[in-house]
Amino acid sequence: MSGGIYQFEKIYHGLTAESGKMRVAAAGVAWKATDSEKVAYVQAEDLKWAQWLRVARDFQLRLGLRDHRKEKFDGFTREDHDKVANVLKTHFAITLETREGAFKGWNWGVTDFQGQELAFIVSDKTAFELSLADVANSNIAGKTEVSLEFTPQNVSKGAPKNMGDELTEIRFYVPGNITKLKGPSSDA
Amino acid sequence: ASSGKEGKGWKKFQSYKGEGALPAEVDRLRIVIDRKAQTVILPIHGFAVPFHINTIKNASKNDEGDFTYLRINFQTPGQLAGKKEDTPFEDPEATFIRSVSYRSPDGHRLDNIVKHINDLKKEANKREQQKKEMAD
Numbered sequence: 001m002s003g004g005i006y007q008f009e010k011i012y013h014g015l016t017a018e019s020g021k022m023r024v025a026a027a028g029v030a031w032k033a034t035d036s037e038k039v040a041y042v043q044a045e046d047l048k049w050a051q052w053l054r055v056a057r058d059f060q061l062r063l064g065l066r067d068h069r070k071e072k073f074d075g076f077t078r079e080d081h082d083k084v085a086n087v088l089k090t091h092f093a094i095t096l097e098t099r100e101g102a103f104k105g106w107n108w109g110v111t112d113f114q115g116q117e118l119a120f121i122v123s124d125k126t127a128f129e130l131s132l133a134d135v136a137n138s139n140i141a142g143k144t145e146v147s148l149e150f151t152p153q154n155v156s157k158g159a160p161k162n163m164g165d166e167l168t169e170i171r172f173y174v175p176g177n178i179t180k181l182k183g184p185s186s187d188a
Numbered sequence: 189a190s191s192g193k194e195g196k197g198w199k200k201f202q203s204y205k206g207e208g209a210l211p212a213e214v215d216r217l218r219i220v221i222d223r224k225a226q227t228v229i230l231p232i233h234g235f236a237v238p239f240h241i242n243t244i245k246n247a248s249k250n251d252e253g254d255f256t257y258l259r260i261n262f263q264t265p266g267q268l269a270g271k272k273e274d275t276p277f278e279d280p281e282a283t284f285i286r287s288v289s290y291r292s293p294d295g296h297r298l299d300n301i302v303k304h305i306n307d308l309k310k311e312a313n314k315r316e317q318q319k320k321e322m323a324d
Contacts, residue, residue, distance in 0.1 A: 015234050054207035056236035057215045074234060078208075103210065105203025105227050105240030107262045108282035120285070128235035144266060145286060152291070164217025164231055165290045165298075168257065173264040173284040 006087045012057055012074040013040045015153075017163065022073060024087045029063065031073060042071055047092050052081060053099040053126070061096075068115065102127040111172070118148075130170070147171040198278045203227040203238040210236055218297075219258070219290065221304045226312060228260070228305055230288060239285075241312045247305040249298050256295035258302060261287045 004025070011022040013031050020033040029042040042063055049064040057074040061084055064070055076084065085096040102109070102122035109122040117129045136151040149169045203225050204210065210229065214220050214236035220229040226241040245261040264284040265277055292298050 054210075054236075055234050056217055056231050057234070060234070072234075101207055101235075103204040103207055103238055105201070105225075105238040105243065106278075107239055107243040107264070107285040108277070108279060111283050120283075128232040128237045130233050134233075163293075165219050165258075165292050167230075167232055167288060168291050169287070169289040170232075171286040171288075173266060173286040175265060175281050175284075 004087070004090065006083065008076065008080060008084075010075050013038070014072050014074075019075060024091065026091045029071075040071060044092055047094060050084075050088050050094050050096045051099050052076075052084070052096050054101045070115075100125045144174055144176070145171055146174060198276045200278075201240050201242050203240045210238070218292075219301050221301065221308065223304075223308065226308060228308075230260075230290075232288075241305075241308045244305065244309060246309065247302045249295075249302045251295055254293055255291040256293075256298045258290045258292070258298045259287060260289075260305065 006024045008022040008024075010019045011031060012019050013033075016033075016038070018033045018035055018038065020031055020038070022029065022031045024030075026044065028044040028047070031040040032038070042065065046066045047063060048066055051060075051062040051064075053060050053062065055074055059074075059076040059078065059080065061073045061076055062070055063073075081096070088094045088096050102125035104122055106122050106127075109120050109127060112119045112121055114129070116132050118132060119129045120127045130148065134150050135148050137149040139147045139149075141147065147169055148171075150167055152166055152168065203222075204227070209225070211220055211222050214229050214231070217231040217234070219231065220236075221227075222229060222238075225238070227238045228241070228244060229236050229238045231237075239260075239262070243262050245263050247258065247260045249256055249258045251257075262285055264286045265280045267286075290298075
């Protein structure tokens with residue numbers, strides 16, 4: 001079965017507020033915003049792997065690229081899973097891998113640096129990830145506390161009424177040894 | 189708060205068994221309070237991350253310019269005045285989230301969230317207290 005084009009509606013590219021359409025064809029994956037000219041492409045030959053995980057806006061399709069970048073698309077429903085898995089298999093011979101999330105409600109775990117991301121892992125499952133590229137400042141206080149401050153995305157006034165709540169800071173308590181939280185690129 | 193004297197052991201609690209139990213409105217990337225699950229769900233970098241009320245110490249807010257800031261403090265080791273060996277944590281050597289801060293132009297909504305979190309905390313404390321009295 002070749003040449004099939006699959007379409008998914010109301011998909012978000014990364015953390016953007018606007019949704020759009022995703023099309024998957026033999027040539028690759030394309031996304032276009034509904035209300036603007038924003039687009040995103042992934043060429044078939046650049047695609048290395050694909051993951052499926054639960055995020056806030058339903059499910060995320062995460063595509064790993066040849067140059068180690070990742071493209072993330074949110075807004076897939078649970079029912080989309082099989083269709084997405086099929087189309088990735090058919091067009092790109094890629095297996096959609098499911099990544100388990102943590103929903104226990106615990107505030108303790110393990111931090112893990114994965115490329116440009118800091119993952120917080122609870123009972124071997126991912127609770128969330130933070131992008132180190134968004135960290136505006138970091139501080140170490142009293143050897144056991146690390147704080148990360150984030151650059152606000154929405155500047156004052158004109159902020160849309162439907163915008164999300166913005167995380168501005170997170171503090172970690174690292175008993176004993178602060179180096180546990182230090183990764184190769186954590187000196188931001 | 190929940191570090192009562194009724195036992196030194198950590199008592200297991202859990203918000204959800206799986207992602208299917210998350211309230212639908214987490215898709216707005218805003219803080220959601222799920223009273224039934226005794227849980228506050230925080231939007232963190234596109235994830236919906238539940239925190240059981242037992243992990244929360246308190247919540248507060250302050251207004252700055254066009255925005256209202258909300259801060260949630262969590263229970264972590266190393267901040268209790270009492271003896272260390274009484275600390276009821278499953279894994280005191282783990283990495284803990286100690287606090288998070290959010291901002292929103294909608295101060296009224298954050299006011300409500302703070303109130304709801306602190307109410308939830310009060311109820312949890314009260315239940316804990318009642319359990320202790322029953323045990324005596």
